[in-house]
Amino acid sequence: MIEIDEHSLPFVRTGQALLVLDLQNDFIDSGAVLPVRSPPDLIANIVKLLPEFRACGPIISIRSIFETSRPFNEPQGDSESVVTDNELAPNARVLGLKSRTTLLKKLMEQTGKMPQSSNTDFSTTTLVVDDGPEQEDNDDEEEEEDDDDDLEGEDDSLPETFLTVAPGQRQKLVLPASPGTNFAESIVAAADIKKDLFSQKTYYSAFKDGSLVQTLRAKFVTEIYICGALTNISVFATAMDAARHGYAITIVEDCVGYRSKARHDEALRRLQEFAGCELITSTELIGSLREKLRMQRATARHPRPQRPREKNAAPVGIENLMASLSLRSAGIPGSTSKSNSTGPSQSVAGAENAGAALIVDDAVESPDIELLMKTDIGKKRERVQSKVKSRRRPSKSVPKDTTVPGDSKKAPPNPATANLSTGPQALEKLPASSEVEKKQAPGGIRTSEHRQDKPGPSRLVVDPEFKPTENGGIAKEPKAAEPLSASKAEMETASTNDGLFDLCEGDTSIFHNLLEDELEKGIFERLRDEVRWQKMSHQGGDVPRLVVVQGEVGQDGSIPIYRHPADESPPLLPFSPTVLLIRAQVEKKLGHPVNHVLIQFYRDGTDYISEHSDKTLDIVPNTFIANVSLGAQRTMVFRAKKAHKTDETVNTAPAKPREAVRVPLPHNSMCRMGLVTNMRWLHSIRQDKRPIQEKLPEELAYGCGRISLTFRLIGTFLDKHQQKIWGQGAVSKMKERARTVVNGKTEEAERMVNAFGTENHSSVFDWKATYGEGFDVLHMSSSSKLFLSGDSIADLRVKLTLAEYGIAWTEGKVSPSFNWKSGSSAKDAPEIPEVFPVKFIDSDLSKSTVVGDLAILLYLDAVYGPMTNKKAKSPSELAKQYTLMHQSGDLLKLWKSEPFSVKPFRRELDMWEGFAKQESAFIAGSSISLADFALFPVLLAIQKEWDDWTGVDNLVDYCSKLRQRDCTVKVLGPT
Ligand SMILES: O=C(O)CCC(=O)C(=O)O
Numbered sequence: 001m002i003e004i005d006e007h008s009l010p011f012v013r014t015g016q017a018l019l020v021l022d023l024q025n026d027f028i029d030s031g032a033v034l035p036v037r038s039p040p041d042l043i044a045n046i047v048k049l050l051p052e053f054r055a056c057g058p059i060i061s062i063r064s065i066f067e068t069s070r071p072f073n074e075p076q077g078d079s080e081s082v083v084t085d086n087e088l089a090p091n092a093r094v095l096g097l098k099s100r101t102t103l104l105k106k107l108m109e110q111t112g113k114m115p116q117s118s119n120t121d122f123s124t125t126t127l128v129v130d131d132g133p134e135q136e137d138n139d140d141e142e143e144e145e146d147d148d149d150d151l152e153g154e155d156d157s158l159p160e161t162f163l164t165v166a167p168g169q170r171q172k173l174v175l176p177a178s179p180g181t182n183f184a185e186s187i188v189a190a191a192d193i194k195k196d197l198f199s200q201k202t203y204y205s206a207f208k209d210g211s212l213v214q215t216l217r218a219k220f221v222t223e224i225y226i227c228g229a230l231t232n233i234s235v236f237a238t239a240m241d242a243a244r245h246g247y248a249i250t251i252v253e254d255c256v257g258y259r260s261k262a263r264h265d266e267a268l269r270r271l272q273e274f275a276g277c278e279l280i281t282s283t284e285l286i287g288s289l290r291e292k293l294r295m296q297r298a299t300a301r302h303p304r305p306q307r308p309r310e311k312n313a314a315p316v317g318i319e320n321l322m323a324s325l326s327l328r329s330a331g332i333p334g335s336t337s338k339s340n341s342t343g344p345s346q347s348v349a350g351a352e353n354a355g356a357a358l359i360v361d362d363a364v365e366s367p368d369i370e371l372l373m374k375t376d377i378g379k380k381r382e383r384v385q386s387k388v389k390s391r392r393r394p395s396k397s398v399p400k401d402t403t404v405p406g407d408s409k410k411a412p413p414n415p416a417t418a419n420l421s422t423g424p425q426a427l428e429k430l431p432a433s434s435e436v437e438k439k440q441a442p443g444g445i446r447t448s449e450h451r452q453d454k455p456g457p458s459r460l461v462v463d464p465e466f467k468p469t470e471n472g473g474i475a476k477e478p479k480a481a482e483p484l485s486a487s488k489a490e491m492e493t494a495s496t497n498d499g500l501f502d503l504c505e506g507d508t509s510i511f512h513n514l515l516e517d518e519l520e521k522g523i524f525e526r527l528r529d530e531v532r533w534q535k536m537s538h539q540g541g542d543v544p545r546l547v548v549v550q551g552e553v554g555q556d557g558s559i560p561i562y563r564h565p566a567d568e569s570p571p572l573l574p575f576s577p578t579v580l581l582i583r584a585q586v587e588k589k590l591g592h593p594v595n596h597v598l599i600q601f602y603r604d605g606t607d608y609i610s611e612h613s614d615k616t617l618d619i620v621p622n623t624f625i626a627n628v629s630l631g632a633q634r635t636m637v638f639r640a641k642k643a644h645k646t647d648e649t650v651n652t653a654p655a656k657p658r659e660a661v662r663v664p665l666p667h668n669s670m671c672r673m674g675l676v677t678n679m680r681w682l683h684s685i686r687q688d689k690r691p692i693q694e695k696l697p698e699e700l701a702y703g704c705g706r707i708s709l710t711f712r713l714i715g716t717f718l719d720k721h722q723q724k725i726w727g728q729g730a731v732s733k734m735k736e737r738a739r740t741v742v743n744g745k746t747e748e749a750e751r752m753v754n755a756f757g758t759e760n761h762s763s764v765f766d767w768k769a770t771y772g773e774g775f776d777v778l779h780m781s782s783s784s785k786l787f788l789s790g791d792s793i794a795d796l797r798v799k800l801t802l803a804e805y806g807i808a809w810t811e812g813k814v815s816p817s818f819n820w821k822s823g824s825s826a827k828d829a830p831e832i833p834e835v836f837p838v839k840f841i842d843s844d845l846s847k848s849t850v851v852g853d854l855a856i857l858l859y860l861d862a863v864y865g866p867m868t869n870k871k872a873k874s875p876s877e878l879a880k881q882y883t884l885m886h887q888s889g890d891l892l893k894l895w896k897s898e899p900f901s902v903k904p905f906r907r908e909l910d911m912w913e914g915f916a917k918q919e920s921a922f923i924a925g926s927s928i929s930l931a932d933f934a935l936f937p938v939l940l941a942i943q944k945e946w947d948d949w950t951g952v953d954n955l956v957d958y959c960s961k962l963r964q965r966d967c968t969v970k971v972l973g974p975t
């Protein structure tokens, strides 16, 4: 085997591209068939952005042309993800459809019938929604337009899913060679025909036709910016696909067009949540691009020292290689081109259209790191290496009537003193002493001043049995409280631990060397192999990291519950031994206990968590959130939230890129995040797709895997049956008055999701007003869940039944147990079976759960099957169905028997041939039944390997008939 020294490989700086989607006459022209008129400045914003972006990376304009009808939001393989009204929460749907309903009524009056529609965003919901009362628009962001669903005067009978036609329907849009597919004039005028690329697609997603990835690869693009139309259709499908390809994606918020604000918002929400997309405004992006160019010019004028290489390392070859290709430079002012691999390493690899995106910037440290950190693009470029930096901005005073758990009253730090050399010196800016011991804790938390057993900070104890204070158990709010900060003893520990302090709002710190040697040794591997990781899936894709939730289980079986907007949460398991040891150290540093941990495994640099604020509905006020990092170093990016419209600066301050602080999180460190920072800043762990030559050894350590443990002190609890809820974030603050949990997409769930949204975008957040009443919502998802077993026959049996009965489901996967030491599946985890049985969780209020394929079949048949709404089957019919269902197992057993013996197997096949030969259409009678769902997957599996089907012609016919059936096509695709 040839060993490759990764560090001697040529080093190429990767770049970004702008995708401009579907800006064609059918959508943009004054006579557009499906006009996209929101936001009103859409085209103006894009036109302004194009020349600015061009200087930094390729622009690829892509239009759509109809080829064949494309499925969307279906489970099968080539279906694409888009957002239609069906994906909206019920209230948003009412909002989104309000004016459409009026329109529809008009249309009905005109035509005397309903518009034809199949599988459109219009079909299922419009008919049932009345013009409800005007909903309050929760969105308080100044720059966003009002709900602009007003399509008065336009033909809205066309669905937005313009590449999908129902049988019998005529395609009206994006027809090949029609003027509607021409790029809009304004876009052509703003294009640079020599530099920009133009392409076309026949799917919603620009990636599905296959050539885009190659184009991007050839240009070393790893970051994609997307603009165009519609946010919820092509932009959404493209970004979802881009995420699957591993690109870092940013949506230019005011450069994506839509027809419905509700669908636009939902698409952006999902893109952030599921695809890790970031949002940026065109003004911010232009600011960043300019800053980047300025940096490049400065760099060109003052070449930086080359990254140290090992003495005998091979020379960097890519510059020579690229220089020898006769490619055009985009001619960026100030850029230099060097083909000398031994000189200072700035060089331009001038690929066609790539522009500055390929500038090789190989410096160890930027002389102007401050600047880089301010630019959004610069952030992605810059490597914060040995010099990490603590930046703060002046703490804004929080309005009196605002609940700010853990707010700071400290004097605003002077930004001028928060410079590169901060680091441990910043300790002097810590408050002189902790207020924690003195503070009146919220209801349910007892402060014990004198802990005899252990030295260290005083201990807060959350008691699930707590009696409420007069305001219902919550801390007296909205008094702005002192930050819960480290005690003096703690600070001393911290100072010897070389961390970073006073970050963001001054209440957030990084502690290095959290665990002592003895505990630290081998902890990554121990934890990795100890906890039972779960893959979570959302929208057909996996959440980009593995997760597990652990917590303190009370003697009565009660558990803390942390709610945030997600379709599903893994079940809470008791703290495992290694986690308990880490928790003890964390509590020491925090000065208060924690009772809940979300453990996440970022398997490599492509795993990430998108930008968010932690939701404080269930987090006890005046506490910290602790993120412990083990394994490979990653960077946490804090980005200040947009200014709130009540913020006095908002009308006077010019739009500028939002402040960002990048904090490296080394192995064995802990980020102690204060709730004021959480309120005013978003945080994320972005994808890190830099080539390994660019990464630091600590970023490459542990096979690039990182485990984070997010500890919180939770004040909301569930009883052991997970049926009753009480405490801080629930309606009842007292256990004695615990109320029944609410599941499904209810009005209360929607209010809770809206409240979460408010917390995510408000930099001044009124906890009491938003969360004070409490929510009893537990599971929000209304679709049923299917956890596949990996046994293809069992899984197919269930899926066919679901598809036949028209039950919507989303698939989850329970990750198999694995042994990270050997990289194979676990042999030494006997308590976890190798194959989990297939599990179905229904969408009913009690989330009825059935395990095992045949059990699920019986359940589905009983609850959703034809017997439930038609006349009951006769006992003899049922007897036949159930018996044959059972007997399909015998066939499977014989087929799988080791050693395989032909005779009994043949005999069994002949028996089934007998059933198939009977007049009836299906195996147990004239209609499809459980016997078919159970048998057909077995026959399909046999057909894959067994060739001798002589004498069983009826069985063969039976198989091909079932293979053509809708339910099978839905699950397996067409033959
Ligand atoms: O992995 C991390 O350190 C961040 C996790 C996080 O922010 C969260 O789970 O809310």
Ligand SMILES: [Fe+2]
Pocket: 612, 613, 614, 683
């Ligand atoms: Fe977080």
